[in-house]
Amino acid sequence: MKIGLLPRLIIAIIIGICFGLILPQWWIQLLATFNGLFGGFLNFIIPLIILGFIAPGIGELGKGAGKLVALTTTVAYTSTVVAGLLAFFSGRMLFPSLLSTGSTSGNFENPEEFLQSPLFEVNLEPVMSVMTALILAFVLGLGLAAINGTSLQKGMVDFRSIIEKVIHYVIIPLLPVHILGIFANMTYGGQVAMIMSTFIKVFAVIIVLHIVMLLAQYSTASALSGKNVFQSLRNMVPAYFTALGTQSSATTIPVTLKQTKSNQVREKIADFVVPLCANIHLSGSTITLVSCSMAVMMLNGMQPTFTSIFPFILALGLTMIAAPGVPGGAVMAVLGLLQSMLGFSETMTSLMIALYLAQDSFGTATNVTGDGALSIMVDKLMGNDVNSVEVEEEESSKTA
Template sequence: MKRLGLLPKVIIAIILGILIGSISPEAVIKALATYSGLFGNFLGFAIPLIIIGFIAPGIGELGKGAGKLLGLTTAVAYGSTIIAGTIAYLVSSGLFPNILEVGGLTKTFANPEEALVQPYFSVDMPPIMGVMTALLLAFTLGLGASVIKGDSLQRVMVDLREIVEKMISSVIIPLLPYHILSVFANLTYGGQVSMILSVFAKVFVIIIAMHLLYLVIQYIVAGQFGRKNPFVLLKNMMPAYFTAIGTQSSAATIPVTLRQTKENKVTDKIADFVIPLCATIHLSGSTITLVSCSMAVMMLNGMSTSFSVMFPFILMLGITMVAAPGVPGGAVMAALGLLESMLGFSTTLTSLMIALYIAQDSFGTACNVTGDGAIAVITDGLSKSKAA
């Protein structure tokens, strides 16, 4: 099992959870509910630490170094991420009501949470601060570290990021499949899983189609700025796309992304700067997935998915996932705080989101890194036009 990637583990966990939920007595489901309750409470405790640990040093690092080029790249990458989230919202709003039973879970179960088996016991693990407090503190520390002369605070924040990365890679990610197994066993026992699985298949097809559509849009725009054939540019980036499907990590794909970007005749200096930076700040594919999956889960539960609810979430998502951890599923971990504070997700709904996201994480990562090549072409074109 240790050699398996996170995606196979999650798939196995979902299958085993459904089987266990179908044949097990309530005592077994209660024990699994106890585990998932404890894990969920620990996750709630960890969310503020994840937010501070990744956003604060990420912003601090963005504030130093390349000046105008840094600002230009960051603006283009953030704009791309917001446009991706907005397109995902518009497509999901138009298509999901036709393929999903809006409020289906609440029609079948008066309260979906009450239909689940309750744990034997729970241990309260209150977070050290609220999500919005953590976000504000992360912005304050990150911006502060970027403008002061000393670097002691930045070093402390980088060390904190390493601790949080260790916590995610050594504790949360290894235990996550068992948590998903427990959640799906409980959902199966409560009779809710068939509807949720039908959602998985339909939503995945639409998400992957949106990824591909958005890549075409990105490269058409890049082709205008770089005065190059957009489809040749996109074809040259395909090795990076397929490498990312295998690695599930933007950071691990950087060498391939960099090589293919230079094949697109992007200036070496621009490529060397933009590609590693965009690996941490440009997450258009992940944003499409998170927005689409959250809307599907919310529609099933009869929650509001209006533009006034979702657009602030999209804006914050673009910031919160800056320097998201370089582990599979890192983006959804960084977004958990927003799902709970801005969209009102419960522990069960966040568990569904994690499972939905990780099941297609490799395709979101592939969209991210392939889009990085388009950002590099756009930045290169803007830099040359300003120099001229």
């Protein structure tokens, strides 16, 4: 029987804590050595992930019905940014009392001071810096969206497929071992109780924020369309639970489409908006990423400010475009942003991965359910202009 990623992560955390309590120092150093090698590989692959996801993703957005693409992208990006701001202001209001001095995690210092060092290190330099990869990806993506050529686009799509396979067959399978090593090291250093307490508190806040965001999305859709908020949400419940199990927006597309159409969204709109939003609308994942990153920063004595988090939120909405259809794709796509914009260290990145992946299924379910609300909004905002989409699509196919 195949065990899902979330159960494997939970098992890895439990085993890691047990190992940290019973194993001698040299075993912990051995695990730290693996973590060092794996962390080095992650640093190497991060620029390639950014280039492989963003460039072809933006290029693909330039195809098809122009007005519908622009409207859907604007609504999806706005929703993602609003979700990030909701997470930031909620975190600023709640986290100081949950994680501040005097609470369970109040006296937590930089965890790297307590970690055992690896037995040896291998210096694996990335082929380019994170910012170089980000700028190059945007230049290539916007260029691909502007030209009629397909050769480079196909090449970038093939490159994305290679990176997806590296994530699916190398990074994802080894992540539980990496997390096991981190928690073993943390436990050996006497810090795990504080971290686990933080996990539970952050998880509770994130789930509540997901619910608030869905209510806000469907209330907005209802205000525009006149549909009943709770009936529309009820119709999307099968999509929510399907995404909860698959942890993939792409895999859930057939169910999302069916349930979106049950909300009386025109078929042409639903068939276009739902698959597109599966790649570009990540409000639930954004809430999780922003909340988890703020918690990790506070654990390390860093104060997340609006001036540091808001640019990060704006970049999230673009960087996660076309994140792979594998569990944890969003956090893999933004590892570079965490390092370059928020100053995350290797240990902070590892904690972030653990926090995010444990919540990944709930974030994905929120993304998918929110796609139904966005479809209602786009359907209303397009009005009778939807009739022009077919003409534009036919002309686009003839050109291709």
